[in-house]
Amino acid sequence: xxxxxxxxxxxxxxxxxxxxxxxxxxxxxxxxxxxxxxxxxxxxxxxxxxxxxxxxxxxxxxxxxxxxxxxxxxxxxxxxxxxxxxxxxxxxxxxxxxxxxxxxxxxxxxxxxxxxxxxxxxxxxxxxxxxxxxxxxxxxxxxxxxxxxxxxxxxxxxxxxxxxxxxxxxxxxxxxxxxxxxxxxxxxxxxxxxxxxxxxxxxxxxxxxxxxxxxxxxxxxxxxxxxxxxxxxxxxxxxxxxxxxxxxxxxxxxxxxxxxxxxxxxxxxxxxx
Amino acid sequence: xxxxxxxxxxxxxxxxxxxxxxxxxxxxxxxxxxxxxxxxxxxxxxxxxxxxxxxxxxxxxxxxxxxxxxxxxxxxxxxxxxxxxxxxxxxxxxxxxxxxxxxxxxxxxxxxxxxxxxxxxxxxxxxxxxxxxxxxxxxxxxxxxxxxxxxxxxxxxxxxxxxxxxxxxxxxxxxxxxxxxxxxxxxxxxxxxxxxxxxxxxxxxxxxxxxxxxxxxxxxxxxxxxxxxxxxxxxxxxxxxxxxxxxxxxxxxxxxxxxxxxxxxxxxxxxxx
DNA sequence: AGACCAAATATGGTCAGACCATACATCCTG
DNA sequence: CAGGATGTATGGTCTGACCATATTTGGTCT
Numbered sequence: 001x002x003x004x005x006x007x008x009x010x011x012x013x014x015x016x017x018x019x020x021x022x023x024x025x026x027x028x029x030x031x032x033x034x035x036x037x038x039x040x041x042x043x044x045x046x047x048x049x050x051x052x053x054x055x056x057x058x059x060x061x062x063x064x065x066x067x068x069x070x071x072x073x074x075x076x077x078x079x080x081x082x083x084x085x086x087x088x089x090x091x092x093x094x095x096x097x098x099x100x101x102x103x104x105x106x107x108x109x110x111x112x113x114x115x116x117x118x119x120x121x122x123x124x125x126x127x128x129x130x131x132x133x134x135x136x137x138x139x140x141x142x143x144x145x146x147x148x149x150x151x152x153x154x155x156x157x158x159x160x161x162x163x164x165x166x167x168x169x170x171x172x173x174x175x176x177x178x179x180x181x182x183x184x185x186x187x188x189x190x191x192x193x194x195x196x197x198x199x200x201x202x203x204x205x206x207x208x209x210x211x212x213x214x215x216x217x218x219x220x221x222x223x224x225x226x227x228x229x230x231x232x233x234x235x236x237x238x239x240x241x242x243x244x245x246x247x248x249x250x251x252x253x254x255x256x257x258x259x260x261x262x263x264x265x266x267x268x269x270x271x272x273x
Numbered sequence: 274x275x276x277x278x279x280x281x282x283x284x285x286x287x288x289x290x291x292x293x294x295x296x297x298x299x300x301x302x303x304x305x306x307x308x309x310x311x312x313x314x315x316x317x318x319x320x321x322x323x324x325x326x327x328x329x330x331x332x333x334x335x336x337x338x339x340x341x342x343x344x345x346x347x348x349x350x351x352x353x354x355x356x357x358x359x360x361x362x363x364x365x366x367x368x369x370x371x372x373x374x375x376x377x378x379x380x381x382x383x384x385x386x387x388x389x390x391x392x393x394x395x396x397x398x399x400x401x402x403x404x405x406x407x408x409x410x411x412x413x414x415x416x417x418x419x420x421x422x423x424x425x426x427x428x429x430x431x432x433x434x435x436x437x438x439x440x441x442x443x444x445x446x447x448x449x450x451x452x453x454x455x456x457x458x459x460x461x462x463x464x465x466x467x468x469x470x471x472x473x474x475x476x477x478x479x480x481x482x483x484x485x486x487x488x489x490x491x492x493x494x495x496x497x498x499x500x501x502x503x504x505x506x507x508x509x510x511x512x513x514x515x516x517x518x519x520x521x522x523x524x525x526x527x528x529x530x531x532x533x534x535x536x537x538x539x540x541x542x543x544x545x546x
Numbered sequence: 547a548g549a550c551c552a553a554a555t556a557t558g559g560t561c562a563g564a565c566c567a568t569a570c571a572t573c574c575t576g
Numbered sequence: 577c578a579g580g581a582t583g584t585a586t587g588g589t590c591t592g593a594c595c596a597t598a599t600t601t602g603g604t605c606t
Contacts, residue, residue: 034373072588073587118387324589326589352558
């Protein structure tokens, strides 16, 4: 019932963990953001009073988590640069734990269904409000915007709306590309693009990152499913229905279409399998 | 539109990446599972023709992803042992990327809403079918079970059902503990236990791991929310309604109760905030 | 025979130093 | 001023040494 920390319960922290903690501290305190550089490995080692190898292990952890990327050489792009790529970490995490049988395909596919239904409904709702708000946008801009925060939020909202629009456009492009696909692998490639665009249309980067990892993990599985089905016409009908429902702002129809689509693609993975 | 691999596009792999690849290969091929040990660092280095430091960096990555845990000393528990703790990796991932402002609280909270609604509906549905199946179980067991796979699946399903039952029991315990809580921090502690049990009741380990990470990231935020509300009576009413809906097998009511609960806890984070 | 203590040993943890590869910066030359 | 040669800061890698920890082994005393 407690923490279940079977290993390293109270051991003194290892040197690289200290480096990790201090680095994170520093990122938060100094307000470092994506693109900024960390000190060099040798300098960092001296500052923190540890060996360079410990610094390197800490950087390896940060790199694994998609927070830094290292580049040798000299100049503004060299060194350990802060980035923001959580996707690879999630992908690796899924792949390894699927390999260890910690996770089952059923769990991954169920999670995918959850996300896509939510994303489709969310994207449709966002589209509906955007459509309704568009005529009133000019009027809203004439009204006084009292605080900077409000202005920033309005700008962010507009950016999200624009991003959602390009996302739905990418969905349509992906459908066309699937029509033109000549083999299952190519079809799946654009299928992934379609479903990723669907997640992006919902405007949540965390969801997008998880979705990307799920699809990477399921890639082979998806190709097999396409081969098994033989005919991709039904899948494409589904894709068009999903896209149309989102454009129409019909969240219920969008969620239903996604559910039917995944039931068709993975018929043996229903809630009661 | 391509891979956007700005860094290390085609560079030859680093030594530790080779170690990583070979180790993963080995895990898959040799059928290693949780509890098995990897060779020692020195031995691994010699086998793969790299320095020990490269082996250590690879092990650090695996440890970060929750796949191995290292322990010094001698004996069966020493060395790099395969484990399966994806939770810490997810927690670290969220924390760091929230710190870098790659992710916003809104995105995390929306994701939590998605998961909890899904989990509540799923748990309720599972409970409903379990209730319906219970009287017929003896009859089913008398029927011939043709294949081993069927028997294994039936056993797994029963295990899931049992786990779901203990999960709903833990939900009730957590509600009682929250009633007895003397300060917001303690309340939130049991609140997290409640919502984690909710995720567990849905029977999906991936969802549970993500949920755990989300709640860890939101812990401080949740305490603030409780303090702001002042009265926890409304939250407890919600908790009881969620628990009852799941026990009754009413998935629609369960999802609705969760939505209302989170709207109460985070009123400023609605879909259109 | 058994209990207990000491030494050996296997394992990860850490550091220092050296060298290589890379890529920009600088300077020198024509 | 253009262009190449050199310098230099950076990560990547290996080696070897030593420390810390925990089990195994073996010896010694009762």
